[in-house]
Amino acid sequence: MEIAEDIASETFLKASENWAIGGVPENPTAWLYTVAKNKIKDYFKNLSVFETKIKSKPPENSQSEHDFEFNNQLISDSQLAMIFAVCSPANSTGSQICLALQILCGFSVEEIANAFLTKPETIKKRLQRAKTSLRNDNFQLQSLNETQIKSRLDTVLKTLYLLFNEGYFSKTNNQQIRKELCSEAVRLTLLLTENPLTNTPPTHALLALMCFQSSRLEARMNPKGEVILFNDQDRSLWDKSLIERGNYYLVNATDGSANWRTKYHLEAGIAYWHTTPTDANKWQHILQLYNQLILIEYSPITALNRTFAFAKVYGNKKAIAEAEKLNLTGNHYYHELLGYLYSDTNPLKAIEHYQRAIGLTKSETEKQTLTTEIERLTQKKNHEHPSPG
Amino acid sequence: MKEFALIFRLNDMKDFQPSPEQMQERMNWLGSIAAQNKLADKGNTLLPIPGSAKTVKPDHVVTDGPYTEIKEFISGYIVVRTETIDEAVEIAKANPIFKIGGSIEVREVLKRD
Numbered sequence: 001m002e003i004a005e006d007i008a009s010e011t012f013l014k015a016s017e018n019w020a021i022g023g024v025p026e027n028p029t030a031w032l033y034t035v036a037k038n039k040i041k042d043y044f045k046n047l048s049v050f051e052t053k054i055k056s057k058p059p060e061n062s063q064s065e066h067d068f069e070f071n072n073q074l075i076s077d078s079q080l081a082m083i084f085a086v087c088s089p090a091n092s093t094g095s096q097i098c099l100a101l102q103i104l105c106g107f108s109v110e111e112i113a114n115a116f117l118t119k120p121e122t123i124k125k126r127l128q129r130a131k132t133s134l135r136n137d138n139f140q141l142q143s144l145n146e147t148q149i150k151s152r153l154d155t156v157l158k159t160l161y162l163l164f165n166e167g168y169f170s171k172t173n174n175q176q177i178r179k180e181l182c183s184e185a186v187r188l189t190l191l192l193t194e195n196p197l198t199n200t201p202p203t204h205a206l207l208a209l210m211c212f213q214s215s216r217l218e219a220r221m222n223p224k225g226e227v228i229l230f231n232d233q234d235r236s237l238w239d240k241s242l243i244e245r246g247n248y249y250l251v252n253a254t255d256g257s258a259n260w261r262t263k264y265h266l267e268a269g270i271a272y273w274h275t276t277p278t279d280a281n282k283w284q285h286i287l288q289l290y291n292q293l294i295l296i297e298y299s300p301i302t303a304l305n306r307t308f309a310f311a312k313v314y315g316n317k318k319a320i321a322e323a324e325k326l327n328l329t330g331n332h333y334y335h336e337l338l339g340y341l342y343s344d345t346n347p348l349k350a351i352e353h354y355q356r357a358i359g360l361t362k363s364e365t366e367k368q369t370l371t372t373e374i375e376r377l378t379q380k381k382n383h384e385h386p387s388p389g
Numbered sequence: 390m391k392e393f394a395l396i397f398r399l400n401d402m403k404d405f406q407p408s409p410e411q412m413q414e415r416m417n418w419l420g421s422i423a424a425q426n427k428l429a430d431k432g433n434t435l436l437p438i439p440g441s442a443k444t445v446k447p448d449h450v451v452t453d454g455p456y457t458e459i460k461e462f463i464s465g466y467i468v469v470r471t472e473t474i475d476e477a478v479e480i481a482k483a484n485p486i487f488k489i490g491g492s493i494e495v496r497e498v499l500k501r502d
Contacts, residue, residue, distance in 0.1 A: 284413065287420075288416055290420065291416040291417060291419065292416070294424050295420070295428070295431050298424075298426045298428075302424075303424035303425070303426070306420060307424065310417070322424075325421070326424060327425070
């Protein structure tokens with residue numbers, strides 16, 4: 001059995017190396033089997049050398065008995081089954097997700113670090129530890145029982161959420177890659193709704209969120225691959241059928257028995273309000289959802305988005321005070337937000353913040369957008385207070 | 390970092406049921422603390438209504454609610470995480486409870502290990 005584990009983990013390792021470079025192959029299961037089979041052959045080849053030389057006895061006919069048989073009773077999709085397999089409680093939730101993202105979604109260490117808002121070294125160590133503990137925990141490719149599937153669902157949802165986000169917010173400008181990541185995440189989440197074991201309100205909420213976000217995929221990027229901010233998007237490019245499907249799943253995400261308030265419910269609610277163009281209380285609703293979201297889980301991005309919604313409801317002046325309390329001076333979005341909030345009343349201060357944001361961001365597109373904005377503000381300032389002479 | 394419990398007191402039972410606007414104000418206040426990553430515990434609301442509140446006294450004398458004998462009653466609490474008590478007091482000052490004559494007691498939490 002130990003041999004099988006080693007082969008399985010080596011196969012995963014190989015998969016992660018190859019998929020990270022070449023992308024996930026068309027049929028990941030077949031690919032994994034082929035690699036695993038070759039590894040087994042290698043193993044027995046070495047073994048046979050060992051046996052013939054040391055024991056002078058030919059190895060028994062072993063090949064056919066050791067072929068991998070993947071039992072797909074409860075989860076039929078191979079990719080999904082693998083994600084469930086890797087999300088083993090032998091590791092912490094964070095490590096499980098790292099592993100699933102690296103091995104099965106083809107993420108690089110850098111991309112995982114971005115998704116977790118942490119340093120690549122931390123992720124590297126985490127992956128190392130996770131692989132070791134899987135090995136120690138007798139990791140096997142086998143079908144899971146009902147209880148295991150149910151208890152692993154949360155982690156799987158989180159993995160799919162991050163997979164989608166990487167596609168949606170990715171730093172890469174390759175739109176094709178982005179769309180593929182998003183649609184793969186949607187496909188896998190959709191599969192979860194088709195299985196009675198995983199067809200839960202949080203799954204529906206996550207799917208609703210993905211539909212709402214996907215509806216804007218076409219509108220949020222120009223042909224050059226630059227991100228178009230929400231306010232400047234051409235709303236006619238929003239995909240109405242996806243919005244309708246989002247609505248459908250959001251309704252399904254609530255059931256009579258419990259008051260579901262997961263992160264996915266709240267984020268789907270926020271995304272829903274973003275798709276409605278006119279409602280007097282739209283931003284008040286969004287702000288209240290952000291208030292609840294930040295109570296569940298603090299993140300700098302949620303804190304900044306909440307403050308943006310606050311500005312929409314109570315005006316930029318009050319929001320500046322609220323924003324400055326956040327004290328996220330090392331975060332480029334923080335300076336972008338303050339730049340935006342100051343732009344009407346204090347262009348000088350706005351420019352200062354935008355410049356700090358340019359210094360902090362790694363994205364060229366963002367630097368471009370901010371530089372344009374600084375030029376606009378500089379002209380405006382000069383127009384209002386023409387310099388003497 | 391230290392932790393401070395903010396204990397809310399109200400004078401009037403009718404203030405206990407907030408209007409939707411008051412609820413929004415409270416949530417904005419709570420959300421603002423969480424957005425600064427200073428919320429250690431979102432705490433709980435303590436129901437003062439008959440059937441939900443009793444006080445047990447020496448000789449096992451049980452009375453209904455805390456509100457029969459004292460004017461003020463505790464309506465809830467949260468725990469914030471700040472460097473100093475002054476910072477916790479500043480946070481408390483922004484709470485809309487003062488508009489309806491309530492008060493907030495700020496108390497440092499000494500953790501039992």
